[in-house]
Amino acid sequence: MRNKQKSPDLLNAPIPETLKKMTIPMIFGMVTLMLFNLVDTFFVSLLGTEPLAAISFTFPVTFTVISLAIGLSIGTSAIIAKALGAGDIAEARFDGAVALIVSAVFVSVLSLFGYILMDPIFALLGADQSLMVHIRDYIGVWFIGSVFLITPMIGNAVVRASGDTKTPSMIMGFAGVVNAVLDPIFIFGFGPIPAMGIKGAAIASVVAWTCGVFIILYLLIFKRKLVSLKSKKQTFSSATQKMLKIGLPAAGANMLTPIAMAVMTALVARHGAEAVAAFGVGSRIESISSIVVLALSMTLPPFISQNFGAGKFERVASAYKTSLKFILIWQFILYLVLILFSQVIAEIFASSEGVISVITLFIWILPLGYGLQGVIILSNSSFNALHKPMNALSMSVIRLFAFYVPFAYVGSLFWDIQGLFIGALVGNVFTALISYRWFCQTLESVGVNNQAEECEA
Template identity: 65%
Template sequence: MRVISDKHTRPDLLNDPISPTLKRMTIPMIFGMVSLMMFNIVDIFFISLLGTEPLAAVSFTFPVTFMVISLAIGLGIGTSAVIAKALGSDKLDEARFDASISLLVAVVLVLILSFCGYLLIDPIFTLLGAGSNVLPLIHDYMNIWFLGSVCLITPMIGNSVLRASGDTKTPSLVMGGAGLINAVCDPILIFGWGPIPALGIQGAAISSVIAWSIAVIIILYLLIIKKQLLSLKAGGQTAVGAIRKILKIGLPAAGANMLTPVAMAVITALVAQHGPEAVAAFGVGSKIESIASILILALSMTLPPFISQNFGANNLTRVKQAYTGTLKFVMIWQFAIYILLIIFAGGLSQLFGKEQAVIDVIKLFIYTIPLSYGLQGVIILSNSSFNALHKPMNALVLSVIRLFVFYLPFAYLGNELAGLVGLFVGAALGNLFTAIVAYKWFIKELETLNNQLLQECSQ
């Protein structure tokens, strides 16, 4: 198999030992995830110093920006799955062409979506409940965000191409570098410095676009010059065929991502029945969850390229070993995290809660839902593994089953029977039943693919 220029440092996903390889790929991704979180935290911190209205304005933008980012994440999943399978099948020219088409498709789709969003800012945010006092601030932020969104999407897709080749260190460095640039530019452009005027909330958007733009230059240099992973030589396929392959996985993956905020909105509404203290505590719990589950999120980006390459090489035994071994590790790891959260529940609750009612609900959250984080990891990794096997509809259906068959109904029933305690326990039970379905379904899918492979070999 022909390889890219960093062949001495890039993991061989087809032959290297499974556990050390996944570890080597995942550790840099954890750094990248932390950097990405810090990117958002820095933005919110500096904007909060401007006052309540600017912070409220940016808060209104989250659902809209999440839609664009979800599209990019979905296309990134499709890109990674298609390219990794091509590399595993020893089709480097096809992988390069697919990577080029992925970037072009992402740019076109995001341009269309952002242009529509730019024209419809007033009706969209009025529908979301934004008042006339914050609409001008939303315009200041979103006008720039929409115009610069292509600069955000390009590095996301480019990083997916790099991960598909087994390189997770470079994407992490790119994300970390962008976060650092944003952190430096934010206070300068928001509050002004020397000859640079204070631009307020507009400065936050410009800082993000500057960071993204520099990331675009770096990622294109890496893909075109250093690693030579982009090419417009079709290699026996057509542009339409490449687009179909990518969108077949990318669009369902984007749809699955968009389901999560819908479900969280419903859960928040249920929690709100128990008062503002419960909502505040649940918000803290969600932040704890994002930190406690960071390993799962990192693995959801490193396991799929491994699976896709071995799938392309018809090495399904190695796929199964990677999948089951990762799930066992995640279950043990997340249980250890749960024990730590229990030990420090009191301190965490008092750190984030100022009122006793809030502190009590944070403790309740920590005692119940984090126990199911390992099961949640099984669901997330099974979902990403389905995409890696080019089974995007399985992944989408699994997301629907998780959220609307188990998670939300169990939480609602628990809330009706036992209040807030029942709601949290119901959500945890929803993760349990979904994890069982996810694991059995994925193993069955592997068995089906293996039988098909055996039949093809015998003919």
């Protein structure tokens, strides 16, 4: 199951070096994908305001499907990595095959409902009839092709579970390149290919996903033989339950973030249009600043799950602590860089003095807590790796709706928009402390008693 040339030995190799080798390719893949998504948006924007607005209306709907896919991929990686750590190759292969089938069914059913209820869904979101023409063109194709999105995501999770993060990153990057190349061809037409407008953007995405499907299935089935439907110990039903036990709560936790952001945007809107514009820019700064954290949140779980399965709890505690120390230092250095260039960054994104002022204020306050936010994200992903998905979901609820949003609201009542930012920062401080303490206690509950003390040391 484990490809020795491509996959590091997660059970014995030095921890910092192993995590570094796993994380760097993921950073590359995520950056590449982000850049090509920007290209996608750029080409659609050339069609005019209405197509661009239509794409914006589809984001909450597509994010719901993608959140389910991400959650199922988290569950897939956790159960396969644990089986590999325990040395049960046959179980890992069976889990991988079941995950591919079940995920495709789940996403297909969800997309079918979305396709059937397309008009009422977007009417509830506030789309008028002039936009619905563009929305139907785009989302109809997107729903039909969504099964080609989930397969590479789950397949990449299977590969990552063995410690190979380079291959999934290359597949992500390749799909992004295909999408970027096909976008202008399908949107505006080229040679015998007619101009298809916004529908062309959706078709380009589906073709790119399909390329990913062929690559990942060839890799899983033929080249590395990572999946099999033969099992003497499990049934299809039991393997499905294992994956969904982690995958569905993980999907729910992902869906909480846009809900919280919508509430935060409403709070910011009370301070005027300039504040909303600045907060939107700040959210983009946060996304870019969190790339390393998000990459590590995808590479740390396979490491933890394999060592969890092998009973090597001291390596679990050490990897967790090492990752947190690194991310706290990295994000603080990044904060200093943002402070140094705060005025330049603000002027790049805005021309209004009011907006520039609020963006600068945002940069001085909220990024100070990005390291703590990293602690929360990595703790949540580690909970899933230990097969404690409800802990991760509960932590997400606590962070967003007990600390982050309420503290921001209280802060705004006393110190205006500056207080809102400070309140959100303080909310991250409290949540980081709770998540760290909770994870260390969880280590004790699943492993050896002294691991909680080692984690907290």
